[in-house]
Amino acid sequence: MSFNFLHVLSLSLSVCDEAQVEVPENLYRDEQDQNIQWYFRSYNFTLTIVWSPFLVQGTEDEAEDFAKGIEKLHLDKVDRSWASSLHKYDYIVLSSGQWFLKTSVYFKANKLIGGHNSLSLNVSEVGFYYGYRSTLRTVFDYLISSEYKGVVFFRTFTPDHFENGRWDNGGNCTRTLPFDSTSVALEGMTAEMYKIQLEEFGKTLLKRSEFSFQLKIADTIHASLLRPDAHPGPYRNFQPFAHDKHAKVQNDCLHWCLPGAIDTWSAMLLHLLRHLV
16 A cells, blocks of 8 residues: 655655655655655655645745735635645645745735735735634635545644844854753744644634544644754854854754754654554
8 A cells, every 4th residue: 555645834844764764766856955755665655745835825926016025825725736736645744834924915816905014015914924824724624625535734833943133133043952841931923823723723623524534733833942952053054154253144043953853743743643543
């Protein structure tokens, strides 16, 4: 029996666990390493990663009378890059969130309804919380209407750990040890995005009699919050201090690189897989 696994995301799922037992064949990889497919021959298992940071249809190219670099999102239309191949996969992991903080304009029924960070564009400000909640409703409603029969894992928001500023104004992450659970808590934007996820996930579960797939939540946010030490920091680019050890470089306190954090996500996912009914 073959198993096909799809991860639709803005942050990559680690293949380290699988690669420990077999080196996979690379069936496909685009030039940006955003859409990738591996095949584990001994297990007849395919793992596919699809880059869809908003999960809904959109572009940052010049369109809809807006300049390049501004996200134009149709909040009522799922991204066909993942939706068109939905029924090929036995398991699906959905994850998204951080990209909604980008300057965006929103459409429904092909009509402009507002945006995020959009007042300078002469567009009504409705905010990214609205955009994200609307997106989740669209995605879950599509899954229900599609008559998908596999398993859907919804991975929760990934917190960043910027301190002393944000990504674009000198923020950094210099901690070398994890937090303990008593010294940090969900707050601010991270807490609100998580709340939206739980609410929309819960509303969908109430409709479970209407759909034939299993819906599970991979709740990684609390474990991830404890790892301020697991980000690239100034080392997102190769040897940033090679020419000047005092150079000021932009820190990456959102993506993950050190062992532990993403391995924990994988362990949680494996636990959920083992306990499917």
